[in-house]
Amino acid sequence: xxxxxxxxxxxxxxxxHVYVRHLDPDAGQATVVRLPDPPTGxxxxxxxxxxxxxxxxxxxxxxxxxxxxHFGFDARSPEQLQELVDALDEAGRPLVFTVHDxxxxxxxxxxxxxxxxxxxxPAAAELITLTPGAAQQIRARWGRxxxxxxxxxxxxxxxxxxxxxxxxDGQEFRIGxxxxxxxxxxxxxxxxxxxxGTLPSLPGAVLxxxxxxxxxxxxxxxxxxxxATYLRELEEVGAIDLRVHDYFTHExxxxxxxxxxxxxxxxxxxxxxxxxxxCHDLGTGVLAPAVGFxxxxxxxFVYRWSEFGGIDRGSLRMALRNAYDSRGRHAIISSAERRxxxxxxxxxxxxxxxxxxxAARGHETHSAAKELALDSEGAAR
Numbered sequence: 345x346x347x348x349x350x351x352x353x354x355x356x357x358x359x360x361h362v363y364v365r366h367l368d369p370d371a372g373q374a375t376v377v378r379l380p381d382p383p384t385g386x387x388x389x390x391x392x393x394x395x396x397x398x399x400x401x402x403x404x405x406x407x408x409x410x411x412x413x414h415f416g417f418d419a420r421s422p423e424q425l426q427e428l429v430d431a432l433d434e435a436g437r438p439l440v441f442t443v444h445d446x447x448x449x450x451x452x453x454x455x456x457x458x459x460x461x462x463x464x465x466p467a468a469a470e471l472i473t474l475t476p477g478a479a480q481q482i483r484a485r486w487g488r489x490x491x492x493x494x495x496x497x498x499x500x501x502x503x504x505x506x507x508x509x510x511x512x513d514g515q516e517f518r519i520g521x522x523x524x525x526x527x528x529x530x531x532x533x534x535x536x537x538x539x540x541g542t543l544p545s546l547p548g549a550v551l552x553x554x555x556x557x558x559x560x561x562x563x564x565x566x567x568x569x570x571x572a573t574y575l576r577e578l579e580e581v582g583a584i585d586l587r588v589h590d591y592f593t594h595e596x597x598x599x600x601x602x603x604x605x606x607x608x609x610x611x612x613x614x615x616x617x618x619x620x621x622x623c624h625d626l627g628t629g630v631l632a633p634a635v636g637f638x639x640x641x642x643x644x645f646v647y648r649w650s651e652f653g654g655i656d657r658g659s660l661r662m663a664l665r666n667a668y669d670s671r672g673r674h675a676i677i678s679s680a681e682r683r684x685x686x687x688x689x690x691x692x693x694x695x696x697x698x699x700x701x702x703a704a705r706g707h708e709t710h711s712a713a714k715e716l717a718l719d720s721e722g723a724a725r
Contacts, residue, residue, distance in 0.1 A: 352697045354378045355401075355408040355437075357416050358390040362594070363618060364414060366496035369690040370683050376694055379408055391416055396424075398431035405435040409701055412440040413464065418450060422459040429467040438700045441468035443490060446481055446615045447636070449529035461486075469700045472693075474616045477637040491696065495641065496689050497682040498622035499598050505678040506602075508627045516548050517668055520604040523555040523575075526568050532610040533571055538657045539608070539664065540583050546668045552585040552604070553578075560588045602626045606667045609633060612651045616641050627676040629667050634659075643675065 356364055356378040368374045382394030393416040394400050401411075411432055417425060432439055441464050448457035465471065465482065471490035473479050479490045497504055519539060523532045536553060543549050553575060559568040560575070579586040592600060601607060601622055606629040609617065614636040623630045624642050632638035633649035645663040648656035 351375055351377050352410070352694065352701065353408045354697065355395050355404070355411040357393045357395050357411065357413045360388075360390045361415065362498055363496065366498075366686055367690055367693050369687045370501060371687070374690075376690075376697065379404075392419060393417075396420055396428055398427045401428065401431040401435055401437070405437065408437065410438045410440060410469075410697060412442070412697075414442050414444060417460055417464070418448060418457075420460065422456075422463050425460055425463040429463060436704070438469040438704050439464075439467055440470045440472065440696065440700060441465065442472040442474075443478060443482060444474065444616055446478060447529075447613050449611070449614050450527050452528045469703065470696055472696070475637040475640040477640040478615060491692070493689050493692055494685065495616065495618065495621045496686045497625050498618055499594075499625045501679050501683055501686075503598060504625045504682045505627065505676055505680075508676065516550055517546065517605050517671070518550050518552055518603065519606045519608060519664075520552045520554065520600070521608040521610060522600075523553065523559060523568075523571065523610070525556045525566060526559045526571065529611045529613050531612050533574060534655045534657075535608060535610045535660065536574075536578070536584070538655065538660050540578065542661050542664050543583075546664065549668060550585055551583075552587065554587045554589070554600070557588055557590055597622065598626065601628050604628050605671075606631055606645075606664075609638065611635060612649060614638070620644065624677055625682065629670065629674055631660075631663055631667055 352375065354376055358364060359378045359381050364378065368376065379395075381390035382400065384390065384392065384394070395411065396413075396417060420428075429439065443461070443465065445457070446461070447454055451457055465486045465488055468488075471482060471488055472493055473482060473490040474493065474495050476492055479492050482488055482490045521532055521536060521539070523530065526532075532553075536551070539551050543551060555572075555575065558564045558566040560572045561567055562569075562572075575584070575586055578584045604623075607619070607623050608631045609620065611633050612635070614633075616636065617632070617638055620630045620632060620638060620642060630638075630642070630644035632644045632646055634646050635649055635651065638644060639646050645667045647660040647663045650656075
């Protein structure tokens with residue numbers, strides 16, 4: 345264990361991710377030291393995470409006090425994850441696990457992710473999740489209690505809460521739907537059809553559809569023929585503002601979201617959303633499906649969608665109308681609120697780590713971290 349009681353050394357999986365970077369306090373002395381991601385052979389890329397290899401644990405046991413897994417175990421089999429857990433046990437290094445996803449948005453079926461969670465959730469010395477709804481599901485599925493700590497800001501604090509121009513009747517109202525690379529959880533076509541059919545009743549409303557080049561290029565292995573054909577047809581008749589491009593940089597994503605009045609999430613399933621948190625930072629409205637815990641995570645407009653029953657078009661049209669009528673007059677979080685929230689989240693993580701390490705040494709501690717866990721009604725949400 346660390347000889348420096350002022351700092352906790354964490355093998356964070358990953359370390360170089362915007363969510364993890366914002367677990368440090370904005371100001372003041374950081375009390376948690378997160379090890380850098382092991383090299384992957386590609387600059388700026390943390391995946392696949394080498395820390396999930398049992399041999400990495402054994403070779404680096406003197407460099408960290410505990411492991412904290414967030415993301416990156418998608419490609420690991422349950423058996424490989426069990427080998428990791430066994431290596432941590434042998435090394436006397438506790439595991440903390442933040443349950444970001446109860447359903448993996450990149451997997452068509454839930455079986456593999458369920459099996460992975462069946463290894464990690466019982467093995468963790470402490471569990472964290474982002475919403476009370478997710479914590480309730482964890483309790484029901486595994487009989488474990490998870491601390492609820494909200495998602496920190498996504499964009500720089502200087503960008504958070506900047507004033508937005510209030511829209512007047514008849515002015516442009518820009519609705520954005522990003523198909524990305526059409527991950528497994530997405531089904532944008534029926535959403536787009538409904539929005540296009542609703543636009544005539546929303547004077548000034550424009551639907552901007554973005555898509556990555558790979559799903560629009562007939563020569564790409566990821567070409568989505570049906571969707572690409574439909575989007576090109578809509579573009580030809582001027583029904584949508586279609587923009588095809590490669591992945592946004594962080595700054596480009598900020599500028600894109602800031603340009604929208606409303607961002608529509610075309611998800612059939614999921615749990616939480618960093619994308620929605622980025623919208624929240626910038627004052628962009630979010631229209632999310634009633635799946636997972638998006639509306640538990642933050643204030644948003646909601647439409648009904650069943651993974652197997654499809655979209656409820658009436659609820660989508662009503663949510664669009666409500667968002668349109670708001671014209672940017674919904675509540676906007678301030679930079680000061682996000683800064684306070686970040687510092688409280690950082691403090692809560694520090695306390696959780698110290699409680700876990702104290703328990704591993706056989707000591708009892710007062711659970712001060714529970715007092716800092718912010719539920720959906722907590723400060724700075």
